[in-house]
Amino acid sequence: MKTLFLFSLLFIAPTLNALGVNVLIVGSGGREHALAHTIAQSPYVSKIYVAPGNGGTQQMTNVSNVPIKPTAINELVQFAQQEKIDVTIVGPEAPLALGIVDTFTQAGLICVGPTQAAAQLETSKQFAKDFMKRHKIPTAEYHAVTTLEDAKNYIDSHDVPIVVKADGLAAGKGVVIATTKQEARHAAEQMLNGNAFGDAGRTVVFEQFLEGQEVSFFVLCDGKHGVPFATAQDYKRAADKDRGPNTGGMGAYSPAPCVTAELHTRIMKEIIEPTLAGMAKEGNPFVGFLYAGLMITPNGDPYVIEFNCRLGDPEAQVILPRLQTDFMEMCDALIKKQLHLKPIAWDGRKAVAVVIADSGYPQKTHPGQIITAQPSRKSTLYHGATALQDGKLITTGGRVLAATGLANTFMQARIYAYNAVQKVRFAHMRYRTDIAIRVSKE
Ligand code: AMP
Ligand code: GLY
Secondary structure (H helix, E strand, C coil), X not given: CHHHHHHHHHHHCHHHHHHCEEEEEEECCHHHXXXXXXXXXXXXXXXXXXXXXXXXXXXXXXXXXXXXXXXCHHHHHHHHHHCXXXXXXXXXXXXHHCCHHHHHHHCCCCEECCCCCCCHHHHCHHHHHHHHHHCCCCECCEEEXXXXXXXXXXXXXXXXCEEEEECCCCCCCCEEEECCHHHHHHHHHHHHCCCCCHHHHCCEEEECCCCCEEEEEEEEEECCXXXXXXEEEEXXXXXXXXXXXXXXXXXXXXXXXXXXXXXXXXXXXXXXXHHHHHHHHCCCCCEEEEEEEEEECCCCCEEEXXXXXXXXXXXXXXXXXXXXXXXXXXXXXXXXXXXXXXXXCEXXXXXXXXXXXECCCCCCCCCCCECEECCCCCEXXXXXXXXXXXXXXXXXXXXXXXXXXXXXXXXXXXXHHHHHHHCEECCCEECCCCCCHHHCCC
């Protein structure tokens, strides 16, 4: 509790700045590189560690990578105690699913994110669906099954397209939108028998297919209050024109122009407020970033497709560059459960991020490729699957880099982002060419 006391004092008495806050960021993707960039700008911060980080975080001054996996929670606790970490920020869902917040809290450490129980909003689709039904939160009709026979009965009695989802975590790849009954049967079978996603697929959730525009709606929550954070839209399919398999995200832009002031109010009233009230009422107050993946139907009604309990990737790479409020002041307000008193200010400009991936992503990638990247004015290159090896930057997985442009118009932001993409080279490199085209006239 000592660290909480010091940390809380920090912003009441600015003269204590010299104390310096030590921050640990958990994760290794572009989102975590963007978090490190943002947090590094805070005058309150003394030292930033990223576990395990990537080539981008390693190149930053005042930032150190720590070779601990995000899921090795006891090692992270030990490290946080040793290095006197004042606050830990969790990027990905896997450690949240394992209860990193619960374990850190038990050890007297501050860790920003939801508890394991609250994270179920993301970690179990069935939990999320049942929760939404209980609290009358608009979402697609659904039906959960655990046997092939029940799956076949559902498919036989419904029209295509049929949405087939693995119940558990599948890194954004556990959804099949089947356009034939045969495809639906095959997907359900592969999930149920454990071939597709192991235990995450032992329960399958079928859903009514929703049409419309997808929006990522982020809210920052302290367990008592939820303040709207930002909106974004991402591109989930691997290839141009929304073709190819689902991925974690191939590009994004922020804000989402289709979220008008009126729609924003409706989303807060009909979705966010009942969700946070329901979680608190059921004994799981939500702390951290709540990310509602919404479908806005053609007649303008918002429905929840899924909840996530973290920032998105690559959404973070378009949201955080627009954040003007000091990240650590925001964390302080969150820890004190006074988020409603902390205004959050945004850069009015538009941001566009283009993910530069390995051509094999989301399947088998070609790690170890040497990356060359010329610096580009007016854009930021966030690293994802990169590492520094013998002074050379190499690829280590699927989503390698994200180039973010920030400008007064989406069209200009897009030009900045793609200019930066042109300056990157590595073997098996691939990116979508249509990111933010649909909003370029805005
Ligand atoms: P999820 O992992 O639940 O976010 O689903 C991944 C993607 O599949 C979403 O971003 C949507 O593009 C699509 N999707 C999921 N559920 C539905 C649904 N009920 N109707 C239409 N598309 C969906
Ligand atoms: N870009 C989608 C996600 O982070 O889940």
